[in-house]
Amino acid sequence: MTAGNQGKVRIGLIGAGGIAGAHVAGYRRNPDIVEFAAIADPVRESAEKRRGDDENVRLYADYREMIAAGGLDAVDICLPHHLHAEAIIAAADAGLHVLCEKPLCLTLDEADAISAAAERNGVTIMCAHNQLFQPAVAAAKALVDSGALGRVYEVRTTDSFFNDFTLENMGWRAQAATSGGGELIDTGYHPLYLLQHFAGGSPSEVAAMLSRHRLEFMEGEDSAQVLVRYDNGVVGHVTTSWAYEPAVGTEKFSLVAEKGSLSSDGTTLHVRLRGEEPQTQSFEPVHEFAAEVAHFAECVLEGLRPIQTHIEGIEVLGVILAAYESGLTGSIAAVRTTAAAPAPVG
Numbered sequence: 246m247t248a249g250n251q252g253k254v255r256i257g258l259i260g261a262g263g264i265a266g267a268h269v270a271g272y273r274r275n276p277d278i279v280e281f282a283a284i285a286d287p288v289r290e291s292a293e294k295r296r297g298d299d300e301n302v303r304l305y306a307d308y309r310e311m312i313a314a315g316g317l318d319a320v321d322i323c324l325p326h327h328l329h330a331e332a333i334i335a336a337a338d339a340g341l342h343v344l345c346e347k348p349l350c351l352t353l354d355e356a357d358a359i360s361a362a363a364e365r366n367g368v369t370i371m372c373a374h375n376q377l378f379q380p381a382v383a384a385a386k387a388l389v390d391s392g393a394l395g396r397v398y399e400v401r402t403t404d405s406f407f408n409d410f411t412l413e414n415m416g417w418r419a420q421a422a423t424s425g426g427g428e429l430i431d432t433g434y435h436p437l438y439l440l441q442h443f444a445g446g447s448p449s450e451v452a453a454m455l456s457r458h459r460l461e462f463m464e465g466e467d468s469a470q471v472l473v474r475y476d477n478g479v480v481g482h483v484t485t486s487w488a489y490e491p492a493v494g495t496e497k498f499s500l501v502a503e504k505g506s507l508s509s510d511g512t513t514l515h516v517r518l519r520g521e522e523p524q525t526q527s528f529e530p531v532h533e534f535a536a537e538v539a540h541f542a543e544c545v546l547e548g549l550r551p552i553q554t555h556i557e558g559i560e561v562l563g564v565i566l567a568a569y570e571s572g573l574t575g576s577i578a579a580v581r582t583t584a585a586a587p588a589p590v591g
């Protein structure tokens with residue numbers, strides 16, 4: 246695809262709240278391939294704050310007006326969760342490519358509508374899964390893909406921190422209708438897409454235990470333990486929480502395989518191959534959002550498939566919905582990735 250302005254992708258930001266600051270920093274670090282063209286947010290001060298002193302960025306209260314005004318190649322969605330699906334579909338139907346914060350959407354009906362919109366408009370939808378751009382993750386993935394570790398058996402990922410939310414400062418995250426659940430569909434999305442990345446198959450079944458250890462005012466869980474079986478035999482285990490700091494020594498991700506194992510705290514990667522000396526690599530941190538924005542823009546400009554599209558976003562959503570079902574029923578739940586009824590057997 247040729248983007249509109251001298252080989253740059255003209256991006257309109259939708260939602261100028263907290264995480265939008267990191268996305269804007271990502272645009273600013275990629276001036277050769279990204280033009281920060283517009284912002285839509287009903288709160289004028291938020292839009293102005295994200296624009297900074299760049300008068301070229303047009304401001305809108307309503308993202309539909311921003312899309313209708315033209316002059317964009319893509320939108321970047323940083324909205325509360327319950328507003329993602331509608332914005333993705335509105336942008337796709339206007340022929341715009343989409344970068345969307347997690348979660349992609351909240352239900353399988355929304356997922357089906359997003360898939361249909363991507364297909365009928367031929368646009369790229371990339372899930373803004375920033376942790377995939379951590380150098381330790383990329384190095385571990387390259388090692389797994391090289392076959393050096395052999396077949397992967399099990400993967401563990403974690404993302405936990407002490408979150409000082411109160412009911413007053415928690416906003417739309419306190420209600421399941423606007424957040425989609427609790428911690429698992431929010432921060433928990435990160436360790437689940439990492440799991441997906443390393444497992445390399447499609448999720449088939451899930452067992453979960455959900456807890457509200459500390460943030461009692463939330464409607465949903467503040468902590469989750471999730472076991473996922475993938476169709477290639479890999480078993481994944483996620484631990485994620487807003488209730489506590491993880492114990493010392495808790496890894497960010499680890500993986501055991503036929504010929505050895507790897508483990509990482511996010512900046513250091515330890516690799517052990519049976520019969521060989523253990524190896525440790527350390528990485529300088531990168532600006533994950535700059536790397537994410539650069540990847541999105543390059544995919545749009547070159548017509549490439551992003552590292553994780555709506556397809557992986559929907560698979561992660563399927564795991565989360567199955568985890569919620571498992572938490573309620575106390576049994577293992579099948580993962581579904583479409584609301585369509587399964588084909589009859591035989």
Ligand SMILES: NC(=O)c1ccc[n+]([C@@H]2O[C@H](COP(=O)([O-])OP(=O)(O)OC[C@H]3O[C@@H](n4cnc5c(N)ncnc54)[C@H](O)[C@@H]3O)[C@@H](O)[C@H]2O)c1
Binds near residue numbers: 291375
């Ligand atoms: N990748 C990460 O590490 C990370 C971290 C935090 C949040 N997020 C994700 O980013 C998204 C936004 O989270 P946040 O913390 O920035 O939320 P936020 O509440 O700080 O910001 C949301 C913004 O959307 C605006 N908004 C609401 N309705 C709108 C509409 N109809 N049109 C345009 N703008 C509208 C609000 O005014 C607000 O400025 C969520 O999906 C969240 O899960 C990701």
